[in-house]
Amino acid sequence: MSRRFQIIAVALAVGFALSACGSENAQSGANTSTTATKSTTGTKGSGMDMQEAADRADSMLDAVLKEIDPEVQWAHGPTTKGSCDVTRRRTVMTIVSADRRQSFLDQVEKFWRTSDYRIKAKNNDTEFPAVYAVTKDGFGISVSVRAKGQAFFEADSPCVKESKVADSESKPNGPAYKGVYPLPSPNVRSDHWSAGAS
Structure with a gap:
């Protein structure tokens, strides 16, 4: 029972870590996208x-x-x-x-x-x-x-x-x-x- 609990706990921890990493990337991507949009607008006008x-x-x-x-x-x-x-x-x-x-x-x-x-x-x-x-x-x-x-x-x-x-x-x-x-x-x-x- 305790072995199964340990496996679940590790899986959850890894999942949270990946999720957080994804959020950071998404946030970073959003910033990059905004910068790119501003840059394009700046270049045009x-x-x-x-x-x-x-x-x-x-x-x-x-x-x-x-x-x-x-x-x-x-x-x-x-x-x-x-x-x-x-x-x-x-x-x-x-x-x-x-x-x-x-x-x-x-x-x-x-x-x-x-x-x-x-x-x-x-x-x-x-x-x-x-x-x-x-x-x-x-x-x-x-x-x-x-x-x-x-x-x-x-x-x-x-x-x-x-x-x-x-x-x-x-x-x-x-x-x-x-x-x-x-x-x-x-x-x-x-x-x-x-x-x-x-």
Whole structure:
């Protein structure tokens, strides 16, 4: 009887020891998991808030629009906030004819590639083409041609800390259309970009 009791006591002791060890590992794993999650979030948003993310998106949009040659006229689209992200938009007011759309997108794509953005997807539709790219710090940027051949740029942030977001400080190179939404159809003619447009 006492022998059986000793065996049970030893088994219980070992069981408790293993259980405690498992708890420590589980606790350690939980801490590691939290650290990993925080680290991933930190890498993506670099600890920035929505205003800083909006400023970064503006600088990305400024850069690509300055690169287009010859210059196109643009206006701000609406800024939107998600639960933890922000999107800045620009609308091209220059008429880009069907004959020039591909060369317009080619210029944009080339600049993004040389800026070390990864081209995530492309829509090669002749009427509504688009290019989607992503930066190493998790920002998405796209250009798409929509109704009446109007080109739209969007820059989306990764998940960042919530904050207020002010209007963009980037100055449009034409009418601001402040308070106007939706913006008018493209209405600025360019000898180059509008060639062949009716």
